[in-house]
Amino acid sequence: MSSKRAAGKSLEGGVVCEIGPGPGGITRCILESGVRELHVVEKDERFLHSLNILNQASGNIMKIHNEDILYFPMATIFPEDLKQKWDDRPPNIHLIGNLPFNVSTPLIIRWLEQIADRTGAWKSGRVRMTLTFQKEVAERLVSDILDDQRSRLSVMSQNYCNVIHKFNIPGRIFEPPPDVDVGVVHFVPKREATIQVPFKVLEKVVRHTFHFRQKMCKRGISTLFPSDEPNLTKRIFYESDVDPSTRPYLLTLEEFKRLCNVYYDICKENPGLHIKEHYEGVADLDESKMTTEELEFHYFQLHDFDNNTKLDGLELFKAMSHVLPSEMIDDKAKDEIDTGKTQAQIDKEKADRMFKYIEDVVDKILEDDDLDNDGFLTYWEFVYARKKQEIQAAAEKNKKKFS
Known part of the structure; x- marks a missing residue:
């Protein structure tokens, strides 16, 4: 695959950050395109040897970062002389990546927030991205109205970027090969987003709306407000001039803009409203009165942020933070701390240990319990993993009791 086809533009003289290069298939093409510098971020140590060989052959213009892209400080790697003002043409800086499927959705949402705030890599200007996703996610990113694949991800991406689904690649050509085909998507940040409210406000309105994607949009919008304030739901539709009977995937960006503007005005009149969640039937349920089965579904639904009936890595991390026995996490956090x-x-070290423990649990679950090996957990895979965690917690508790 040529680097020009992968990134859509000439990379000559530019700086590229490649995410998940693996053994270096696309890396070779990028190096051959005459880049000034190439940063590769690869978590899997198995590929470091082949990447080092490529670096030596290229004259050491590669910088190899054996790190997790979720925590990699991308803002620090791009040179000052390539930066551009936001309204100017995009800088000769590029993100190219084969994203891990289990974190691709929350990662792109995080990057869209950085685009909105002009932070991270986007301190340097309108940095372009060429990224791989599961084919169905790639299609969702570019879905327009009338397409029932249109989702929260579609609206968020298209608000901040011009998004193009370039082409598909058979999954078998990757190492290791995924069980699904892959779509390559090109993002160019817009000079001005269509919807100008703060990112968190937009994300919340769109998330609530699509939480009930097959119902009229008034059902999801109503969950933005307390159940004892029905007039606020009526107001948002009246002032935005949006038909409350419209299905979420039929709402245009312009209609979401009007909904967000009215919601933001209501929030400014009612300080604190925006930071509260009002999912009737989800977040406000009394967990003490639920059956085991209801509780399992509640936890799953509560953390399925993009409402695709599967949990990716970050959604699973949030879920396990919520459902792992607190004493189990506390014990792990207290281990071997220098008093x-x-x-x-001590508090910082405890927090770091808690984070690392939950991260290890999530990695183990995705490795052992993702039965169809697609990088996500279905509801039943989630239930199975939770049962295993409960059994493990009980075993550790008994071990301590009798030791």
């Missing part, structure tokens, strides 16, 4: 440290240092 000679200050309280602030």
Whole structure:
């Protein structure tokens, strides 16, 4: 695959950050295009040797980062002389990547927020991205109205970027090969987003709307407000001039813009409203009165943020933070902490250990319990994983009791 086809534009003289290069198939093409510098971010240590060989052959213009892209400080790697003002043409800086399927959706949402705020890589200007996704996610990213694949991801992406589904690639050519085909999507940040409210406001309105994607949009919009304030739901539709009977996937960007503008005005009149969640039937349920089966579904639904009936890596991380037994997390956080440290240092170390413990649990679940190996957990895979965690917690509790 040529680098020009992968990125859509000449890379000559530019700086590229490649995410998930694996053994270096696309990396070779990027190097051959005459880039000034190439940063590769690869978490899997199995590929470091082949990447080092490529670096030596290229004259050491590669910088290899054996890190997780979720935590990689991308803003620090791009040179000052390539930066452009936001309204100017995009800088000769590119993100090219084979994203891990289990984190691709939350990762692109995070990057869209950085585009909105002009932070991270986008401190350097309108940095372009050429990224791979599962084919169905790639199609969702570019879905227009009348397409029942249109989703929260479609609206968020198209608000901040011009998004093009370039082509598809058979999954078998990747190493290791996924079980699904892959879509290549090109993003060019817009000079001005269509919807100008703060990112968190837009994300919340769109998320709530699509939470009930097959119902009239008034059902999802109503969950933005407390159940004892029905007039606020009526107001948002009256002032935005949006038909409340419209299905979410039929709403245009312009209609979402009007909904968001009215919602933002209501939030400014009612401080604190925006930071509260009002999912009737989801977040406000009394967990103490639920059956085991109802509780399982509640946890799953509560953390399925993009409403695609599957949990990706970050959604699963949030879910396990919520459902792992607190004493189990606390015990892991307290292990081997040097009591000679200050309280602030101890608290930070505990927090870091808790984070690492939950991250390890999520990695283990995706490795062992993702039965169809697609990088996501279905509801039943999630239930199975939860049962295993409960059994493990009980076993560890008994072990301590009798030791």
